[in-house]
Amino acid sequence: MSRWRDRGHHLGIAAFAAGLAVLPLGLPNEYYLTVLIFAGLHTILTLGLNLLMGYAGQVSLGHAAFYGIGAYATGILTARYQWPVPVGVAAGVAIALAVAAAIAVPTLRLKGHYLAMATLGFGVIVYIVLNEATDLTGGPSGFTGIPKLGLAGIPIASDLGYYYVVWGATLLLFLLAQNLVRSRLGRALRAIHTSETAAAVLGVDTERYKIGVFILSAGYAAAAGALYAHYVTFVSPGSFGFHASIQFVTMVVLGGMGSLWGAVAGATFLTVLPELLRAIEDYDILVYGGLLILCMMFLPGGLAEGAERLAQAVRGLLERRRPAAPEGTG
Amino acid sequence: MASPSDLLQYAISGATLGATYGLAGLGFTVIFNTTEIINLAQGEFVMLGGMLAVFAIRWGGLPLPLAVLLAIGLTTCIGVAMDRLTIRPVRGRSVIVLIIITIGVSIVLRGAAMLVFGKDTYSLPAFSGGEPLAVLGASFLPQNLWVGGITLCTLVAMKLYFDRTISGKAMLACACDRKAASLMGINVDAMVTLSFAFSALVGALGGAILAPITLTSYDVGILLGLKGFAACILGGLGNPFGAVAGGVILGVLESLSAGLISSGYKDAVAFVILLGLLFVRPSGLFGRRGAERV
Numbered sequence: 001m002s003r004w005r006d007r008g009h010h011l012g013i014a015a016f017a018a019g020l021a022v023l024p025l026g027l028p029n030e031y032y033l034t035v036l037i038f039a040g041l042h043t044i045l046t047l048g049l050n051l052l053m054g055y056a057g058q059v060s061l062g063h064a065a066f067y068g069i070g071a072y073a074t075g076i077l078t079a080r081y082q083w084p085v086p087v088g089v090a091a092g093v094a095i096a097l098a099v100a101a102a103i104a105v106p107t108l109r110l111k112g113h114y115l116a117m118a119t120l121g122f123g124v125i126v127y128i129v130l131n132e133a134t135d136l137t138g139g140p141s142g143f144t145g146i147p148k149l150g151l152a153g154i155p156i157a158s159d160l161g162y163y164y165v166v167w168g169a170t171l172l173l174f175l176l177a178q179n180l181v182r183s184r185l186g187r188a189l190r191a192i193h194t195s196e197t198a199a200a201v202l203g204v205d206t207e208r209y210k211i212g213v214f215i216l217s218a219g220y221a222a223a224a225g226a227l228y229a230h231y232v233t234f235v236s237p238g239s240f241g242f243h244a245s246i247q248f249v250t251m252v253v254l255g256g257m258g259s260l261w262g263a264v265a266g267a268t269f270l271t272v273l274p275e276l277l278r279a280i281e282d283y284d285i286l287v288y289g290g291l292l293i294l295c296m297m298f299l300p301g302g303l304a305e306g307a308e309r310l311a312q313a314v315r316g317l318l319e320r321r322r323p324a325a326p327e328g329t330g
Numbered sequence: 331m332a333s334p335s336d337l338l339q340y341a342i343s344g345a346t347l348g349a350t351y352g353l354a355g356l357g358f359t360v361i362f363n364t365t366e367i368i369n370l371a372q373g374e375f376v377m378l379g380g381m382l383a384v385f386a387i388r389w390g391g392l393p394l395p396l397a398v399l400l401a402i403g404l405t406t407c408i409g410v411a412m413d414r415l416t417i418r419p420v421r422g423r424s425v426i427v428l429i430i431i432t433i434g435v436s437i438v439l440r441g442a443a444m445l446v447f448g449k450d451t452y453s454l455p456a457f458s459g460g461e462p463l464a465v466l467g468a469s470f471l472p473q474n475l476w477v478g479g480i481t482l483c484t485l486v487a488m489k490l491y492f493d494r495t496i497s498g499k500a501m502l503a504c505a506c507d508r509k510a511a512s513l514m515g516i517n518v519d520a521m522v523t524l525s526f527a528f529s530a531l532v533g534a535l536g537g538a539i540l541a542p543i544t545l546t547s548y549d550v551g552i553l554l555g556l557k558g559f560a561a562c563i564l565g566g567l568g569n570p571f572g573a574v575a576g577g578v579i580l581g582v583l584e585s586l587s588a589g590l591i592s593s594g595y596k597d598a599v600a601f602v603i604l605l606g607l608l609f610v611r612p613s614g615l616f617g618r619r620g621a622e623r624v
Contacts, residue, residue, distance in 0.1 A: 121601040289437030
């Protein structure tokens, strides 16, 4: 049974990877590629945040801070101190992991809205430091001259190359998240989500797991941030504020909490949607907000649930076609 | 070293700003108590209070008091509409889904304000006179008194409402236990609508009385909402008086750190203190720790 399910999963991922590989062939111009690269970056962050929110049930309203720490750390190290880019990226992720580890212990003792407030406060503090520590970060106007990512000394200058790098990384991090979710750790996390007390009673070290996932999700965010910095080659605090944090939470919930495919769908949808809405100029913000409200009202389980319902409806239709259905449709 | 009159000055301007945070925090608390939702559109109510008053004067030529009342009335209607259209139809969904809906509402309200009123910054005339008053070497505007006075009056009115009226007690009952309240014959749906009306009202009131001191524009709601949320967490979520106290404390902290440390880091200092406090007292200053329900 589970082998069949495994095979289904592997097939799904293989099909997804193949689709991603050929997708650029069908795109009319580079602009679409840029949008898809951002979708990939957001997907990485959303995957991590979904592990925290959807599986462990802990809300973070400050994940843009880790995104920013990853981006600024590698940006500063590679541009100012001429560190090689891969080392810079690794250092960016490592710094974010360290910061997350430092704040995780006191923060995750808080629950519910208090936890949300604490992570929000952390995000605000990081945002202000990015703005005010002008000598280090360049202040509100940002930090330029970040080198492009390179492979074996050759910089990846084309958007197409970067598209494959970003989505390759996304795919790897997706597989990592999937393995985690289906391991002992994943079961423990879901137990914590359902009832922390019950999980603790059953011998799950809830605190350690929550802290571990928090740090891991910070690492995902920082990885996305570091890739962002070497793609755009410019960072400024505006991309890493409260607004961005809220947007990432929205991607998780709209995609579907506790569904990794939902994370891909939510991040991609909310990245592509504003681009589609450009056509209606000033009214885009109204339509965006309106769609968000409607999606959450009618698809509370997110896009993942929507897709599942659609699949069920199709299956139902197919089965109704068959003449010898033993039980009637009640 | 700052002189005592400087400190007084910071305290006055901080408390004035903090009163608005407190009123926004009050709005968060009231909705939280009946629904457990953190209404992230609360800041937009504050923005609407200021902006609608400005435009009632500019476009409608209304006198100031009437403009402020109209702004508060309209915002209250928007609060009710928000509950009826976006919250009531999906009551019972998980809290996080409802919170994302309030984010959607805030995006729509902010976008609509931008389209209707434009992106400029406006100010509202002071309620009475612009001449600063001097006390003990600190100077403040008559508007500071208005803000303090109106906030106090709001608190007294609210206290009376919760203590003396049936619907106030019904609302408290909903906050304690919605299921039990509904078994006692309290119409919980109506109470939720009322709580949205109430928090839109106090939010708009805060926005209107603050607009003469700080300027207002379509996007001030984000920051004010954030501070309001911080205020009610600081005071202890669920406690309306804690929310106002938390707002004033936050405002004074901000203003002191702007004056004594650095204006760029003022919000950072306030949030560092807030975080430190949460780590020591995980349910806020005046929050009940209570037994956790399993």
